[in-house]
Amino acid sequence: MFDTSRSVAFVTLVVFAASLYYCLIQARRGTRFYLRRIPGLDAVDECVGRAAEMGRPIHMTPGYGGLTGSGAPLTIAGLEVQSYLARQCATYDVRLIISVAYPEVLPVSQEVQRAGHIAAGRPETYREEDVRFLSSSQFAFASAIIGTIEREKCVANIMVGSFAAEAIFLAENSAQLGCITIGGCTNLYQLPFFIAACDYTLIGEEIFAGSAHFSQDPEKIAVLRAQDMGKLALLLTLFVAVVTALAGSQELLKLLRQ
Amino acid sequence: MSADPAVWIAAIFTLVTFSFLWKSNYVYRLAEHVLLAIATGHAVVLGYENVRNMGWTPLVTKGQYSLIIPLILGLLLYTRYVKSVSWWSRIPTAVIIGCGTAMALRGSLQAELLQQIAATAFPMNSIESWLVLLGVAFTVVYFIYTYKAAGTTGGISRIGRIMMMIGFGAAFGSATGRLALVVGRFQFLMRDWLGIIK
């Protein structure tokens, strides 16, 4: 019944879940974990401030990805940033324009936007047409975003989620239009472009820290603590694997390669 | 020079799109809307064909009645336009997100975590493999958020960042192979349209 070829992955998952549970319990008992600042996420407030000052909108996209496949958590990470941004923008009366690439993301993104306005106590300022479905065709999506930024004179372009070849097009064009640019993705091929062309970059795993970073909610920070414990376990496993392999034992490696 | 009207149309759209590099202009913005219209139209057509081939046809011709569930769930998405029942649209969304996140969870454990550890730990028979090991370890330390980085850890994290920049530089340098795309478009213009090269 149990698929033994996946036993190590299963154990890993159980360990992760247990560490998550442990950290949550700690947080509920009152332990406050430290959380370092992440410049790319701090910059979101700078964008809102600039937009409010200049009376111009902000553009944001939760990426060129959907919710149906294994890229879903990346899109959700983008939506978490949107959730915070929507509330801040509603509070300071800044227009926030969202572009999505896959149709199933549209209703979710609209709900998130509306919730932001409600949380800021200004449900009347929510405008459905500010959350837009563009296209799931790569460059139709990218060129329409740049068109939007140009026409609406946006002061910032925030891109968090999954991105592919359009990353450099989006980042460099919005920089040339004078936007503050924040780019965040986990795609190893595209990160170099975000690093080169964006003012701020969220590298890989950093995009998952948004929710905790913005809310400073102890329980959400506890999730990051569990993530860090996972990384320590990873380093330990790596160390043990190297030592055992050097000692001539292939057992651990075999398990890892399952 | 080509006498084929199709080539001319393609060439004109190519030139219009390139003109954007000089300055965004009226005709380019028209092309941008044309592309959006056709691409999204194409997506709607494919969506229709998929729903017909994967959902409707097997339901009515092969009697796969379970397909009624996704069809109803799909229609529930549209309840968001009806205020009193708009929250029903969260049900299909929940199914989609539940599936997507579970797929991510399943997919990343083995290939992207465990097997990568094994690949890094063995074989340790060259300077390169030790460098890779160090690079991996330092990069991982960079990503730690909730432990205060002081002294050595802070130093390691900084080195991790520098190492990442070396890696990104290398990736950026190899990615400029994308200039091939410019070559491709120029070949189209110069060969297929103008006929000045073979």
Add this chain to the structure above:
Amino acid sequence: MRSLEKLQAIDRRILYLLLALAVAIPLYKPIGLPFTVGAEARDSFNYVEQNIKPGDLVLMSFDMSTGSLPELEPVAIAVMAHLAKKGASIIGIATAPDGPMLAWQIWRPFEKELPYGERFVNLGFLAGGESGLAAFLENPYAVFRQDIRGNLAQNIPMLKGFKDVKDLKMMVSINTGPTGGCSVAQWVRIGFTTHKKAVWIGLNAVMAPGSMPYYRSGQLKGYVAGTRGAGEYEMLLKRPGLAIAGMDAQAMAHALIILFIFLGNIGMFAVKRAKGQRGGVKP
């Protein structure tokens, strides 16, 4: 000094214009810069050369998006030419929606060598990503009852010998990456790990570093990346085509970019020094 400072902020259009010239001029008048053939292209070539015999069936999946066509077309054409030369028949599918239409474009120059229905068939778009591909390999005709032109599968001569994955000699994916249908990792998982078939990948230069581990570990029998890879393949095939012609252009463009990076840094240091001399704060 002032003129040096200007180097820091050259109008991007000057760069664009020079870059366009750097690409166009070598295309018009090739320089013929030499280049060596790397191990990846040689291995990929040798695999086809040594293992494909007349009559073999090869699955070729056009997992590409429209935008990546210029970079992947030379790779696709090179491998198609090689397969045609070795006498193989090609079953075309696509796990990306744009693929079937791009497949026509790539096949067009081979109309005579690979007559339709006898040595080439375009089955169309295969929905469902990884699970769709798995289903197709095990029972192709449950997925495609007809080709994209509407011919019933049982009437297509070359499909007579194709019952399921076991009849395939090799699988080729011309791959844009995760956004264009099945990714390289998924092809390895299904083609190599599950069905023990040779998987041959042609991919964008951008993706090459990320997929290198699969080639290194022997899970890929073919690994040809970008125009550079295609150019090397064309050399081995002794059939100069799109890629070799573009090679000089790429070299010139790279040289120009490096020159501009250099100028930008000279400009920056000039500004820093000037600020220092004018009594500004030293960086």
Add this chain to the structure above:
Amino acid sequence: MRRTVPGIILFVVGFLIVVDFFFKIPVINNLSRDIRNWVTLIANIAIGLGGANLLMVHTRNVQRKKREWEHSVVLVVLFAVTVILGISRSTNDRFYRFIFDNINVPIGSTLFATAAFQMASASYRTFRVRNIESAMLLITGVLVMLGKVSLGEMIASWFPALAQWLLDVWNTATQRGIMMCTAIGLVMASLRVIVGLERSHFGAGE
């Protein structure tokens, strides 16, 4: 209710699909496979929402006579033509393919090509020796660029090998590090969505 019911459904679906991966229980394996197919179907049905949204945004542009509203007219008309043609005939129709091959393909691939120009301007704009990090980015970037084209080979025969070494060692190392951390992040992010710690995607709680 309005967040609890969807939350429970999300948990059940996610749980089933995870269990399917680790256990061979035919009922669950089949159900999981079905759900995954259903989700593809639901996403395909959702395209109607997308089309409607696009039409809404652009008809409003026309109604309000926004700047260059005539572009929106073109968009609406072409969108309708593509959809009607594609559905009534097929994507294999000659005229449909003509539109796709001669309008969609050239614009799309030229935009992709402009991205290469932007890569050049981005590297000119930002590859400056400001600190150690940016210096490393610049130096390795330039070395690999040289190694990847025939020019590098003309300068020195070992250039391609150096570029390959930088890619094989440094790129592999950092990519692996980032990949493994991302994997941990993905697993934790998925867990917190499945068990309901994160619910912002359901919108307001009312």
